Amino acid sequence: MLKNAKVVDSDSVEEGTVGSGSTGILTIWNLKRRYNTNRGPTESDAFENKISYESPLGxxxxxxxxxxxxxxxxxxxxxxxxILEIK
Structure with missing residues (x-):
């Protein structure tokens, strides 16, 4: 896993776009849900709304x-x- 790891500089992600480690508010079926987005596969947790960048939504x-x-x-x-909001 470390062999393939890449460091992402948060300054390189354009403001207002979803990037690695972003927190966003999405709507589905008119319900607002907060997601901690684009975590690695080992960090994702559906019960805590942490979605992996490898998932279809991520x-x-x-x-x-x-x-x-x-x-x-x-x-x-x-x-x-x-996508309603990105932090």
Whole structure:
């Protein structure tokens, strides 16, 4: 894992976009949910709303801006999210 690790400088992430370690508020089915986004696979925890950059949602929101709408397909339906806030 360390062999493939990359250091990400938070100054290199454009302000207002989702980056590694961002906290964002997304809506799904008109419910607001706060997510600690784009954690590594060993840091992700669904019960604490920490999503991995390897998950379908994590992959889709990386680099996106506020107001972006994202559609994720699951085995039974599509889930639509909107990015409302990024910290």
């Amino acid at each position: 992959k889709e929101i990386l680099g996106k801006k506020i107001g972006t709408i994202i559609n994720i397909a699951s085995s039974s339906r599509y889930h639509q999210y909107e």
